Amino acid sequence: MPDFILTPITALGHATPEVDIIGPWTITERADVALASLAVRRGRLGDLQAAAAGAGVPLPAAGAAAQGMPYSSFWMTPEMWMVEAPFASHEDIRAHLLPAFGDAASITEQTDAWVRFDLAGADLPRLFERLCNFDLAKAPAGAATRTVMEHLGCYLIKRTDSLVTVYGPRSSAQSLHHALVVAAQSVL
Amino acid sequence: MSQSNRISGGLIDRSRTLRFHFDGLPYLGHPGDTLASALLANGVRLMGRSFKYHRPRGPISAGSEEPNALVELRSGARQEPNTRATVAELFDGLTAQSQTRWPSLKFDALAINDRFNSFLTAGFYYKTFMWPASFWEKVYEPIIRRAAGLGSLTKLEDPDSYDKGFLHCDILIIGAGPAGLSAALTAGRSGARVILADEDFRMGGRLNAETFELGDQAGFVWADAAVAELSSLPNVRLMTRTTVVGAFDHGIYGAVERVSDHLIEPAPGKPRQTFWRIYSQRAILTGGATERPIAFENNDRPGIMLAGSLRAYANRWGVAVGERTAIFTNNDDGLRTARDLQAKGVDVVAVIDSRDGGELLPGIRHLRGAEVIDSAGRLGLSSITVRHANGKTEVIKATALGVSGGWNPNVNITSHHRSRPIWRDDIAAFVPGSGEIANLSVAGAAAGTLSTHGALVTGDEVARTALASLGLTATAANLPKAEDAPVRITPMWYVKGSNRAWIDPQNDVTVKDIKLAHQENFTSVEHLKRYTTLGMATDQGKTSNVLGLAVMAGLTGKSIPDTGTTVYRPPYTPVALGALGGRGRGQEFKPFRLTPSHKWAQEQGAVFVEVGYWLRTQWLPKAGETTWRQSVDREVLATRKSVGICDVTTLGKIDIQGTDAGAFLDKVYANTFSTLAVGKCRYGLMLREDGMVFDDGTTARMGQNEYVTTTTTANAVTVFRHLEFCRQVLWPDMDVQLISTTEAWAQFSVAGPNARKLLQKVVDQDISDAAFPYMGAGNITVGGLRARLFRISFSGELAYEIAVPTRYGDAMIRKLMEAGAEFDAVVYGTEALGVMRIEKGHVAGNELNGTSTALNMGLGKMVSRKKDSIGMVLSQREGMTRDDGLRLVGVKPVNPAAELKAGSHFLKTGVAAKAENDDGWLTSLVYSPHLGHYIALGYLKDGSNRIGEKMRAVNLLAGTDTEIEIVSPHFIDPEGERLRA
Amino acid sequence: MIIHHPILGPRDAQEFVYLGDASLIGRPDGLTASIEDFHNYTYLRDNPAGAHRELWYHEQGDRSWLVVTRNTLTHEILQVELARDVARAEGRSK
Structure with a gap:
């Protein structure tokens, strides 16, 4: 067996995540989250809900996110959620989830399909109104939506009034990061 | 430099003096001035020349309706033509130049046009420059453009940036005059989310320009107090310098905020302007009226x-x-x-x-x-x-x-959905037609209520109605007493005379032009407009349209309502293209997608090519290589001789799971996947319902109910959309779940005779031919890390694709190159990829052009008729199954030294190069370093029966006519022995 | 335009991709239908001035296919349904 290990880099291409502080806002790249999509197999919603309850995987309603430990999740599409877990403990997140859900769910690793940025600070709606059409000010904490920022399809999760998570396509991490930084400087 | 025409009073800050230049001369003004007001204060009335006759012109208005006083504002790259001096806010250091004049504003050589005015009447262009047609583009148009036209572009790149944004509100109020402020106070006090937008830099509208009182205060004092109260409400957003330019469907309005136009240049990082898309539940237009x-x-x-x-x-x-x-x-x-x-x-x-x-x-x-x-x-x-x-x-x-x-209500926005305004005799003006824009109501002068009292009352009323419809309760209004003078007007449109009387000064349309249009029977308003260009200038005829059609009504003897009116279209005032483009310019035009090996390739000096949003390595030059062909030929030869590596992450990957996953694939692919063994992959051909080939790629069965499908890079999004359509709409109860994993995995092709030896050094499992045969697929590990391996080949060589989670992709390419050093491994780019697939005879985008069938590609047998699949039935249509139809063939020049040209068509020897003799065309062309000559793929009529035939490849554009031989499309290893090695 | 998504509420039409006439739901079965049937299904469309049932895909949203009934004269949207529900109601369950 080969005697080496591969060393990961972040979506922005560095050894460690990038943090930008622009005015009242902090933009933090997050490489410490593992993701997997969890979809209901036909007619197995009850089994999936039971398994989720047992495994501690929340199944929020449409347009919502729910946080837990170790699993958080947000709604993606009817009968499909994205499950989040700490990368350090759950790197192979599918292997963690499969035993709990068996054949009631289709589970796909999504960790590296996405880049995640957390935006923290006051008055976040003023920043996001330059980026997407989502009505962040009106949305309650725990809202999750797909939206478009500078042509990029992203998931936006309002954790609290002062913390928003953006998941964007990993290959466009630099473009998305650029858009976030430019918007922050523009609104500042 | 003295402000000779400045008198007392006014809402300007006389404690500060601003310096500015117009046509090189220095002047002084004050904060609160516009360029026009400051020039007038300095006794300057002449600000421009007219469009056609070059007549001397000054401002006729004090607002955005201005047709005349257009200037070039600022200088250098920031110079902006056709800026209305009447709305350009004065700032210290402002410079402006007059336009449409040469050599100077006071002496303009083209004022001679004015003497020839009888030739320059309506329809002049249509009549004079008709013949010969070829003269239009080369002779007439350049001359006309130089003589006429408005301001000039600098042709320098705009150094400033523009933003786009999105706003949400319960009630959008357009215009902050007495009606708008009254509506905003009522709506704002109720707690509704309100946006109040006004194009001016000072809210108040006409209240800033009038002397009458509201209650016991000057009008502008009341307006200031209203603005102060509104700005204290957290649910109200006040937007000055913001013009609502258009009403779009379902409560969406477009607005331009001039963020930095009143500054000498934008602050660092700030945009010059922001284009807002405003989502409203209700909208209130309180845009006032324009005098005519x-x-x-x-x-x-x-x-x-x-x-x-x-x-x-x-x-x-x-x-x-x-x-x-x-x-x-x-x-x-x-x-x-x-x-x-x-x-x-x-x-x-x-x-x-x-x-x-x-x-x-x-x-x-x-x-x-x-x-x-x-x-x-x-x-x-x-x-x-x-x-x-x-x-x-x-x-x-x-x-x-x-x-x-008289005064024309500003109905413009109400007709953005084609509603035509209605004539009211009592005020001799058009008022908004009713109800065409859902959830928009109109108040104040814009609705034809021209008194201040009426504005306050109707503003409050429409706000109450809007609030009630949103389920909100309005508090009691506290409206001040205000003038309530009736409109007393006796319409009179023009004074009869024999010389020119201007109606539309910006396009130089006179009463005579209207008469000419009438004489030549262009009497409908739509014809009148187009024949005379009335109202077609940048001001959209805000001061001139009603006048023009009233003149026409007088000539035809019809009433004004019977004559009708044209409708206004967005934008209300001109919008800079920069504002519509937002940040999407230059490198920011679109996002980039970077492959997992991008960082490494960049270090190596790779040349990148844009493939959609992706940047892919096109080739990777080595020291001493001076042309792209040298690099590409080397990459191809090295791969065929030993081993080459290519980042193929960009191919779409779709994870398909569910107990019906196999049955689903059978529906969407022309060939069968339900029979594929776990641990194997198969090439698939996806058809459109019309029987044409849509996409192709390999699909691997990773488990009983789990497949991984790959799409072409170009179709990754559309195939996913199509599969969702099939899953949700055509077969809504199949047990199948889809998700894209394109970006989740960094995937590399490792191809060449030494591919296995190289990979065995990094893969933890045995991948000998016995353990991992041709078209095998499976989960493996790389240094203990979960990974996937597929034994598939696009190059025709022994080849694998290996995938690791994307964050490890950078380490993976480095590891592969390190392990490959002993084999002189190369990285090959998209060019070499193309060369090798053509040598092997694989179809790609040029062949998958949306008009090709499986049969055309020589893959007709892949379309299974034992099962129902998309496109199966229509692919069997008579015209698409004819034996002598187009078939994929290989092409080589008879003279190996001859060069073939892309775009060539195939003709028999000795026939004329005419469309009826066309036998097919060349689709893909490369120089094969392996064979030492050009090779090509193409579609040829009855092609499979014409192998060995000598023909011609003719390209009339390139002027080439080259003798070719039709050959098998498989230029190398037609038996596929290398793949199975 | 705003499309009132049955699950997600009002969403900007910019998030959607338009496909066309909702008659595309009624795909014939390839093993029993004739070429003519498929020809009609693939190519023949009504072009009403008024209410029109259309397929829209929420590509930049939740990936639901919707059947949107839209007045082609006014852009008024009269009804929005999940296409999967419509398909089931039209007997497309397997």
Whole structure:
């Protein structure tokens, strides 16, 4: 067996995540989250809900996110959620989830399909109104939506009034990061 | 430098002085001034030349309706043509130049056009420049463009940036005059989310330009207090310098905020302008009204302007436009101007009132039943000629003339969905048609309620109605007492005469042009507009449209409502293209997608090619290589000789799971996947329902109910969309779940005779041919890390694709190159990839062109007729299954040294190069370093029966006619022995 | 335009991709239908001035296919349904 290990880099291409502080806002790249999509197999919603309850995987309603430990999740599409877990403990997140859900769910690793940025600070709606059409000010904490920022399809999760998570396509991490930084400087 | 025409009062900050330049000369103004008000304060009336006749022009208005006073603002790369001086906010250091003149504003060589005006009438272009047609583009148009046209572009890149944004509200209020402020107070106090937008830099609308009181306060004081209260409400957003430019479907409005136009340059990181998309539940238009002129001979001289604007310059900006001022009016509002100016100490020499009766102004020479019939003054007004009621004429010296033909409600936005406004005789004006824009209501002058009291009351009323419809309760209103003068007007559109009387000064349309249009039977308003260009200039005829169609109504004998009106379209005022583009410019035009090996490839000096959003390595030059072909040939030869590596992450990957996953794939692919063994992959052909090939790629079965499908890079998004359609709509109860994993895995092709030896050094499991045979697929590990391996080949060599989670992709390419060093491994780019697939005879984008069938590609047998799949039935249509139809063939030049040209068509020897002799065409062409000559793929009629035939490849554009031989499309290893090695 | 998504509420039409006439739901079965049937299904469309049932895909949203009934004269949207529900109601369950 080969005697080496591969060393990961972040979506922005560095050894460690990038943090930008622009005015009242902090933009933090997050490489410490593992993701997997969890979809209901036909007619197995009850089994999936039971398994989720047992495994501690929340199944929020449409347009919502729910946080837990170790699993958080947000709604993606009817009968499909994205499950989040700490990368350090759950790197192979599918292997963690499969035993709990068996054949009631289709589970796909999504960790590296996405880049995640957390935006923290006051008055976040003023920043996001330059980026997407989502009505962040009106949305309650725990809202999750797909939206478009500078042509990029992203998931936006309002954790609290002062913390928003953006998941964007990993290959466009630099473009998305650029858009976030430019918007922050523009609104500042 | 003295502000000779500055008088007392006004909403300007006299404690600060701003310096600015116009046409190179220095002037002074104050904060609160516009460029126009500051120039007028300095005694400058002449600000431009007209579009066609190059007549001297000055401002006729004090707002965004301005047709005349267009200037080039700023200099260098920031120079902006056609800026209305009447809305350009003055700032320290402003520079502006007049336009449409040469060599100078006061002496303009093309003023000669004015002498030839009888040739330059309506329809002039259509009649004069008709023949010959070829002259239009080369001769006429360049000359016309130089002579006419407005300001010039610098052709330098705009150094500033523009933003786009999205706003949400319960109620959008457009216009912050008395009606808008009243509506905003009612809506804001109720707790509704309100946006109040106004194009001006100071809210208040006409209240800033009038002297009457609201309650016991000056109008602008009340407005200031209203703005102060609104800004204290967290649910109200006040947006000055923001023009709502269009009403779109379902409560969406577009607005341009001029964030930095009042600054010498934007602050770092800040945009010049922001284009807002406003989502509203309800909208209220309180856009006020625009005064219209009365046409008379030579009514376009600098110094002649709308009476209400003359009043605004005096009241808001403390400017007397002329020392001796006359007023020409057909309504009571003109009298108000006379009174206000007189109260300001301006010498009002006469009020020429076209009406016979009515109130007689005290202390002013009020000439009733009179008309202004002409004016004089070369570069600005010096006198007017008046015809009295008794028919006698009199020349009156005047340097300013205020003209009032009545007020037009600003209905513009209400007709953005094609609703036509309705004529109201009592105010002699069009008012908004009803209800065409859902959830938009209109109040105040925009609705034809022209008094201040009416504005306050109707603003409050529509806000209450809007709130009630949203389920919100309004608090009691506290409206101040305000003037409530009735509209007293006797319509009078133009003074009859034989010389030119201007209607649309920006496009130089006169009463004579309207008469000509009538004479030539262009009498419908839509024809009138297009034939004369009335209202088609940048101001969209805000001051001229109604006047023009009233003149036409007079000529045809129809009433104005029977004559009708054209509709306004977005934008309300001109919008910079930069604002519409936002940040999408240059490198920011679109996002980039970077492959996992991008960082490494960049370090190596790779040349990248844009493939959609992706940047892929096109080739990777080595030291000493001077042409791309050297690099590509080397990459191909090295791969075929030993081993090459290519980042193929960009191919779409779709994870397909569920108990019906196999059955689903059988539906969407022409061939069968339900029979594929776990741990194997298979090439698939996806058809459209019309039987044409949509996409191709390999699908691997990773488990009983789990497949991984790959798509072409170009179709990754559309295939996913199509599969969701099939899953949700066509077969809604199949147990199948889809998710894209394109970006989740960094995937590398490792191809060449030494591919296995190289990979065995990094893969933890045995991948010998026995353990991992051709078309095998499976989960493996790389240094203990979960990974996937597929034994598939696009190059024709022994090849694998290996995938690791994307964050490890950078380490993976480095590891592969390190392990490959002993085999002289190369990285190959998209060019070499293309060369090798053509050598192998694989189809790609050029062949998958949307008009090709499986049969055309020589893959007809892949379409299974034992099962229902998309496109199966229509692929069997008679015309698509003919034996002599197009077939994929290989092509090589008979002379190996000959070069083939892309785009060539195939013809038999000895026939003429005509379409009817066309036998097919070349689709993909490369130089094969392996074979040492050009090779190509193409579609040829009856191609599979013509192998060995000598033909010609003809390219009429390149002027080439090359002898070719039709060969098998598989130029290398036709038996596929290398793949299975 | 705003499309009132049955699950997600009002969403900007910019998030959607338009496909066309909702008659595309009624795909014939390839093993029993004729070429003519498929020809009609693939190519023949009504072009009503008024209410029109259309397929829209919420690509930049939740990936639901919707059947949107839209007045082609006014852009008024009269009804929005999940296409999967419509398909089931039209007997497309397997």
